[in-house]
Each structure stands twice: as C-alpha cells, then as structure tokens.
Amino acid sequence: MNKTKIYFILSIILVCISSCGYFDQDESYEYDKEGIFSSYTRSKQMVTDVYSYLPSDFCNTEGGMLDAATDDAVHIYVQSKLNRINNGTWSPSHLAADVWGHYYEGIRAANRYLEEAANLNFKEWKYTDDYKDIMKDFENYPYEIRFLRAYYYFELIRHYKTVPLVLKVLDKKEANSVKQSSFEEIADFIVKECSEIAEKLPINYNAYKNKENGRITKGAALALKTRMLLYMASPLFSEDNPEKWKEAARAAYSIINPASKLGYKIQPDFSGLYLNANAERHDIIMYRSVGETGSFERANFPMGIEGGRTTTCPTQNLMEAFEFKLPNGKYYPFDWNSPEALKNPYKNRDPRMYMTLVHNNQKWLKNTMEIWEGGANGLPVVNATVTGYYLSKYVNPNISFAAGSKTTKIMHNWILFNYSEVLLNYAEAMANAFKDPSYTDAEFPLSAIKAINLIRSRKGVEMPNIPTNVSPEAFLKIVKNERRVELAFEGHRFWDIRRWKELDKTADIYGVKVKKNKNGKFVYEKFLYEKRKISEKMYFFPIPNEQLYNSNNLKQNEYWR
Secondary structure, eight states: HHHHHHHHHHHHTTTTGGOOOOOOOTTOOOOOHHHHHHHHHHHHHHHHHHHHHHHSSSSOOOOOOGGTTTTTEEOOOSSTTHHHHHHHBHHHHHHOOOOOOHHHHHHHHHHHHHHHHHTTTOOOTSSSTTTHHHHHHHHHHHHHHHHHHHHHHHHHHHHEEEEEEOOOOOHHHHTTTTTOBOHHHHHOOOOOOOHHTTTTTOOOOOTTSSTTTTTTOOOHHHHHHHHHHHHHSSTTTTTTTHHHHHHHHHHHHHHOOOOGGGOOOSSSTTGGGGTGGGOOOOTTEEEEEEEEHHHHHHHOOTTTTTTTTEEEEEEEHHHHHHOOOOOSOOEEEOOTTTTTHHHHSEEEEEHHHHHHEOTTTOOEEEEEEESSSSSTTSSSSSTTTTTSSSTTOOOOOOOSSTTTOOOOOEEEEEEEEEHHHHHHHHHHHHHHHHHHHOOOOOOOOOHHHHHHHHTSEEEEETTOOTTTOOOOOHHHHHHHHHHHHSTTTTTTTTHHHHHHOGGGGGOOOEEEEEEEEETOOEEEEEEEEOOOOOGGGGSSSSOOOOHHHHOOOOOGGHHHH
C-alpha cells in the first residue's frame, strides 16, 4: 500500500481527533479509489466515520455543558473556555468553542463519500449469501450521508449564520477561494435535502439484516426539517411572518399525524428518557451513542457522593421555571415571595424538577442531600455547588463509584431529536401563525394548546392542563417556559434565547443559600450569583481568525467586525 493510501485511511480513522478545518486542507493529493471502495466493509467504515461528527454534550463543550452558558446553569470551573461566553472575554482569537473545523471536517468526509461511492456495486461480492443485504444497506447510505451533511450545515449556520456552502470535494485553490452563502440559502438547502431524503429513508431498520440502532430514519429527516423551519421563522432570522410559521407547523405535523405511521408518541417515565435504555423508547427520534462510560457521572455527582466532583450547577433561575402543582388540580408559576414558597420552596412542584436538578434535603442516590452551609454536600466543601443545586438529568443513578461497585460505567445515548421537541415546535409555530392557542382546521386538526397538554399530562408528570381561555400572549410565554423545563440540559436553551432575541433577559444569574437552624429547620435565601455580560454580537459565534487567515474570501461575522 502506498503512502497516499495509508494517509487517506488514517485521516478517516482519526477524524474524531482532528483539529484541522475544511479550509486548511490540501485536497490536491491523489489516492486509489479502488483501494478504499472495493471493500464494502471499508465503505461502511467511512459511513460510520461521517456519523462520528454528530454532537453530544456530556460535558463535551470545553469540559462543560452548553446550558452552563445560559441562565439555566453555571459551570463551576471558572477557567473553562466555556465561561468566556459568560464573562464577555471571547473573541475570534480567544474562542469559547471552535466548532467550525469540526463540522467542516464532517462535511468534507460526507462530500468525499458521496462522490467516490457513487455507482459502486461490489460485484465481486455478488455471489455471496448476504449480497442483497449488503446492497440494501449500501443503497441507503447516500441518504444517511446527505442527512448528516445537512445536519452539520444546520449546526454551522446557527453558530455562525453565514458560512460557505460546499457540496463537493475541493482542491486547495478552490478551498481558499470559497465565499460565504447567506443563512437563507443554506437553510433552504437543508429543508430541500430533508424533504427529498425523507422519501427515501426507512421508518426503521427492522427489515434490514443488521437492525442497527442509531441510524438515520425518515423521522430524523423530518425532525431536522421542522427544527430548521422553526429557526427560519424566529425573530433572529425573520420578521414575524405567519406563512413561515405555518410552514414550520406543517413540517412538525407531518411527524405528529397518525397517518404518517412513524409511530412516535409521548411516553411515561420522564427520567427514563435520559437513561441508558432510552434507545428503545417510542419518543426518541434520533440519538448519538457515546458508548459505555461513567465520566459524565464523575463530573456531575455532587461533592460528598463518592467519586463526585461537580461540574454543572443548575441555577435558581431554572428552579423557578418549574411551576407549583397543587392538590386541588391547579397550578401557578413559582413566586419566591408566595406563602407556598416561603413554607417549602421544593414541595408540590412540577415533577420534572426533581428529575432535572437536585435540591437540599432531597432523597437522591440513597442519600438525603445536605446542601446547607456546613452540610456534607454544601459549602465550604471544595467544589460544592455554588448555586444551591446539583444536576440530575442524564446522570445515571445506577452508577456507583463506591468501593466494590460493579457498575462504574454504563451506555450513554445523547438525544438529538425527541417527540416532545416536535410537539413544542408545533405549538410554538401554531401559536405564532394563528394567534390563537385553540385554533384548528382540516390541515391542522391538533391545536397548539392540546400539543402542550399532551406533554404535561403524561403519566409521571401529570401537570394540570393549560386552560383554553389563555390569551395568545400568555400562551407564548407558557410555550417558551415549557421548552425550558422539558428540554433542559439538551442543548436547546442556548439557541432558543438567541432565536427569540431574548438574550438580554438572561444576564442575572441567581442561586440559593441554604442554612440550617439549631432547631433543624432550613432557611432559604435567594442571591445574585453573577451578572453576565450581554451584547448584540453574542447572538452568533465569531469565525476563528485562523480560518480567515487561510481563506481569502471569508469575512468575519458582521456582529464581530
């Protein structure tokens, strides 16, 4: 095997750890196509490699979770680059996170596969027993790859807004002369790709010999389409346009509609959605598996729990987003000064709160949490929570780092699309399109308010229904809050407050101080933890200077010039 072929294969194997970007690659080298694509196994490995660029956020954003750059959480280690977003010190040369190179590496691998694998038939395998199964998989791969490329472009434009739209393998000269396409052009491309490939992708892989979980399905393509259309209609990218909101609602309903036969539905057991068996649930549309690990638990078990070191601390801001749920069947928003809150701020709350964050005196992992000052899990213990809360969501309680434990790691799957998000997308789009939460017609037989109530009323949550007489303005606030509590720590809040153009509302970050009196009663005091620096440029990421230096026609994001 010559050096060129070795280089190519190694570059494919090492894509996950490569720090290079698409536009600093020399694409002029030659390699033997037959050496790579004559083998179905190698071709399949290339597909797997393109999948490897899918994101997960098990503390994968500069050692923390992206939600720690929102008003929902604090990343306790101040030296993390992620905190540059919060303190206003990030810049094109002082990055908070660099995703440009990562996703363009994925796009480059996708383009290469689509070009080089076209029209192959592995004829030397024709008389093997599993040839039909091989070709069935192989014929599906281009649609999976096109989805992945579209997904990576979605990530790029929500980070940077305008980026080059590259749909072929470039040589070095071409790479250095590409120009940015508009947000609208790339968004339209993503929607078109999703529409086309959804017609080709299977609903599931039950009819395939290798019934592999995690592969791209029709539902995943439609989910990306509705998310993209929702962004396109949102204030950051568009003036209020009922037709754009209808398009987003229409795309979401194509998944919800029973006639689609996609089979997604709301499932009970909210916490189970985020544990290792979630791949089998009917509310999961797409996920990224990261394998067996216990690193996320080590990073987020509370101080005082063996093996824990704390990373992500939910805020008082998030805690207050969970409503009171009263025995009389009513609910109302949390108010720190209300009699219920003063009596016990953690009693009679939306059950999702207890499955999202850990509060003082809560029974968790067989321990009663002592987050009060001087308690086993509170300050002044080094690295104890600075907000009064620990993370529960996605933290698997079946893991233990105690001496003799046999379960120190377990399968982790990061959710990329789930059915709750589709219902929330639909509700938001419908509410904006028709200005009436109860609106229905032949095309949209499900009202926005019923979509929200499907989420709230499921077993294990059972929050009271939103009343039908709610005003359109109040309902939109409910939808936004419902997204916050339902999708907390799934990477949505960071982007939602941007596309709504509500970043300025998230500067003040609050925590709670807990003290224990001599009589054993707790006193809770809300306090301002920090005031973050907010500016217009923070709606998008700066393009790294390194990329600007390497490409003659790239221009810095307008907000960062």
